[in-house]
Amino acid sequence: MPHVQANGLSFHVQELRGGPSEGTSNGSSDSPAAVARPKVVMLHGLVIDNLSSWYYTIAHPMALEADVHLYDLRGHGRTEQPASGYSVDENVDDLVALLDHWGIDEPVHLFGNSFGGVVSLAMAHRHPERVASLFLIEAHFAVEGWGEHMAGSLALAAFGLDEDAVQDWLAENADRKLSRLAKRSERFLMETSLIDDLQAEKPIDWLAEIACPTFAIYGSESDILDRARELEAKVPGCELEIVPGSSHSLLTEESNLIRERALAWIARTQRG
Amino acid sequence: MPGPSSSPTVGEEITAEAVLAELDAILTEVVGDDLLLDGPLAMDTSFDEDLQLESIEFVALAEKLLITYGERVDFVAWMATMELDDIIALTVGQVVDFVVESLAAVPGGG
Numbered sequence: 001m002p003h004v005q006a007n008g009l010s011f012h013v014q015e016l017r018g019g020p021s022e023g024t025s026n027g028s029s030d031s032p033a034a035v036a037r038p039k040v041v042m043l044h045g046l047v048i049d050n051l052s053s054w055y056y057t058i059a060h061p062m063a064l065e066a067d068v069h070l071y072d073l074r075g076h077g078r079t080e081q082p083a084s085g086y087s088v089d090e091n092v093d094d095l096v097a098l099l100d101h102w103g104i105d106e107p108v109h110l111f112g113n114s115f116g117g118v119v120s121l122a123m124a125h126r127h128p129e130r131v132a133s134l135f136l137i138e139a140h141f142a143v144e145g146w147g148e149h150m151a152g153s154l155a156l157a158a159f160g161l162d163e164d165a166v167q168d169w170l171a172e173n174a175d176r177k178l179s180r181l182a183k184r185s186e187r188f189l190m191e192t193s194l195i196d197d198l199q200a201e202k203p204i205d206w207l208a209e210i211a212c213p214t215f216a217i218y219g220s221e222s223d224i225l226d227r228a229r230e231l232e233a234k235v236p237g238c239e240l241e242i243v244p245g246s247s248h249s250l251l252t253e254e255s256n257l258i259r260e261r262a263l264a265w266i267a268r269t270q271r272g
Numbered sequence: 273m274p275g276p277s278s279s280p281t282v283g284e285e286i287t288a289e290a291v292l293a294e295l296d297a298i299l300t301e302v303v304g305d306d307l308l309l310d311g312p313l314a315m316d317t318s319f320d321e322d323l324q325l326e327s328i329e330f331v332a333l334a335e336k337l338l339i340t341y342g343e344r345v346d347f348v349a350w351m352a353t354m355e356l357d358d359i360i361a362l363t364v365g366q367v368v369d370f371v372v373e374s375l376a377a378v379p380g381g382g
Binding site (some may be wrong): 002014017018019050052055056057060063064072078177180181252255256 | 324325326327328330331332335346348349351352354355356359360
């Protein structure tokens with residue numbers, strides 16, 4: 001497991017780079033060897049999520065076209081889980097430290113799923129010179145009452161405070177991987193400041209300042225569809241797509257569609 | 273018992289049995305004592321259904337496999353051909369066959 005030290009924590013990272021490798025060319029003169037590959041960083045969602053949701057869906061096809069960097073956000077997956085420090089800003093600091101570690105000083109394409117979406121947006125706001133574009137899937141971000149909503153939806157996911165729901169859920173899903181995930185998630189929620197930190201987030205009032213090309217995609221049945229409308233209304237030039245019949249789990253429900261959109265987005269924004 | 277496995281060398285034929293044994297060792301390394309398995313690892317054992325591997329554990333397994341067999345095994349290109357459901361349904365045998373075919377397809381470089 002490659003781990004790198006950044007911003008005081010040990011992060012689990014995966015770097016995927018596919019496609020024709022140097023030195024295997026058969027001499028064709030039109031191979032654009034000198035053209036730099038786009039750099040893509042993907043940020044996953046909260047608590048039950050980790051970099052594997054990208055690894056299983058769009059990371060590999062994307063890695064044929066771009067250098068793809070995945071990492072487990074602080075507290076998640078196989079990255080270290082500090083007791084505190086789960087604000088959006090601290091997550092942005094982590095991303096900056098990782099880009100520095102990777103030696104990436106050119107603007108990167110950020111892919112954010114759910115909570116990874118708000119980290120991507122905040123990165124583009126605080127460090128616009130380091131972000132080439134945003135590809136946001138079901139991006140979550142703070143609106144009035146956001147903290148209560150996040151805590152509520154986590155509880156609904158059966159990891160929270162409703163003991164009966166947890167027991168029912170575990171009984172239905174009593175296989176190894178889910179019970180391990182559930183235990184880890186419960187520890188995350190109970191023994192770190194995650195919920196307090198999220199509830200302390202201030203509503204975002206700077207969406208109009210986002211300056212890079214932005215694509216947002218949401219499911220029509222998503223519980224946070226209001227965020228889609230807000231992005232479309234406020235982020236200059238934001239392209240929005242609503243996928244009929246899909247929920248907040250859009251990435252896994254519609255992974256083929258997301259794959260197509262992602263590859264087209266990179267081809268388009270890199271060319272521009 | 274053979275000694276510790278080592279990276280394949282030029283001219284050496286890699287058999288499915290050898291890759292299966294390597295995968296078995298990697299699985300134990302990744303998952304430890306928590307590995308769910310009644311009996312020996314078989315070609316038709318599935319990572320998700322049978323082994324109940326967490327997706328993050330599969331990531332670790334794939335990585336160790338690449339470290340073992342090197343760049344001749346183009347895992348990125350292979351994974352890129354698969355849809356989410358294909359990856360979830362992956363069996364040990366599919367991975368073993370892919371490794372064996374990759375190593376057989378590429379000349380030793382000499």
